[in-house]
Amino acid sequence: MPVGLAALVAWQQAEARAEAVAREMADVVLSKVVVAADQVMAANRLAQDLEGVAPCSDAALAKMRSIDLDSTLLQAVGYVRDNAIVCSSIDQDLHVELGEPSIRSNTGVEVWMNVRFEPEGPGYFVIGRGAYVAVVHKDLLLSFVELQQGTAIAAISWSSARVVMSRGAFDFAPFAGRATLDKAFWSDDHVVYLRKNSRYDLAVGAAVPGDLVRQFFYQTLVMLVPIGILIGLLLAAMLISIMRQRTSSAALIRSGLMRDQFYVEYQPVIDLQTGGIAGVEVLLRWRCDGERKVGPDEFIPVAEASGLIHALTERLFDLIVRDAPRLLALRPDLHIGINLSANDLHDPALPDRIGRRIAASGLPPRNFVFEATERAFIDVERAGDAIRALRGMGARIAIDDFGTGYSSLSFLAQLDLDYLKVDKLFVHALGANTATSHVTERVIEIAKDLHLEVIGEGAETEEQVHLLRGLGVEYAQGFYFDRALSLEVLEARLGEEKPYSFNP
């Protein structure tokens, strides 16, 4: 793929390079054409300057010569009578037949192409508007650029759609007066670029052959392919390293399970009417290598990806079943919130496993609240079966992190739920009068309509607690009340029976 990308980039660069070559040629020639046109205009103005002076007289010739000498791009200035040049800045007595002009532009400028002053001599352009005309060597203006192999250049009278002069084997005639200006395009295996002058009815076209574009392409490709291969190798190495890391993290989790490095903490959930502890959320912790604490945000995704989540949930149950009797002895109606991942909920064997664990512990199922996070995608059909089975045994179900993940409001209506936990992101938005804070209010209203009890997560300030309470939210948890506590500290809190204060 990076090699394919390198080829694409190389082709784009080759085209851009061809366009730059064509544009530069067109610009150089157009600048000369414009200077020549200015000088032609100066020659044409002689008719006014020499009003009352006899044509071809010494005085007239002196003036014609001075214009000629000042004009770097004109070969001569001539005087036309009866379609013939009868004198010029070089020759006082002359007769060069012009015949009908080849081009007559919309500004009245006439152009005779390929006029010969000597039978065997070079061809000239004769350009003028009126009796005084300018003589320009046919090849001069296009000789300011060096044509690379196969390139071509042309000056075009735009409104009359005529190619005035050209060099190189490319026919610009079909584009004169019609083609896109200032933007390269492909035609007849050439990259063509046309630039027009705004003061004069003149444009210059340049064409770069496809062979040159392909040559540019190969040159760039030779440079880019090794870079593409290198990027490809780097990406592959990164991927392998991520996979290895995941595999080694999974191996660490496995060894952590064997070495009993996982433990739990409990975050109180507060009843907003009484200030008392209504429940706790059990949060799994890992002291990896006996020292380093690794957060669940880090190890749960690895456990999910490696299929170890079921083993972790089992361990969670071991720990809960060990601690719960002590907690329920202090508070028999305490709700114990247990996080289940989407993978857990999609596992058809989960309700049976949990049912057996609860039955063996002798703990009442009604004390358990299973929290289904909606951060990961939950398949409503599969999770619905697990949720119904868990509720069937008397446990309750909360939808966790609501608003951060995949579920829609219809998801709430389809599943058999008891609680909705509003994610901390939305709780923090409360009172801010932002779009998010309005969503929070709306979500709480809808939860009420669906007869769900609401738990506000991540309450950090007294103001957030008041706002939640004002919106009719029944419960809240968060650093404002307590962080996750060890079993011993939680037991002390429950024993104190001292409500949390949040003065209205």
Ligand SMILES: Nc1nc2c(ncn2[C@@H]2O[C@H](COP(=O)(O)O[C@H]3[C@@H](O)[C@H](n4cnc5c(=O)[nH]c(N)nc54)O[C@@H]3COP(=O)(O)O)[C@@H](O)[C@H]2O)c(=O)[nH]1
């Ligand atoms: N499947 C399982 N998932 C689990 C389990 N244990 C935890 N988790 C999930 O991991 C996520 C991170 O949890 P944690 O680092 O423990 O953070 C929790 C709280 O400490 C934190 N929190 C609580 N109050 C506040 C607060 O006021 N401010 C603030 N910034 N953070 C706060 O929030 C986390 C609890 O969130 P939630 O679960 O959404 O209620 C987290 O998603 C856990 O669910 C497990 O055993 N299994």
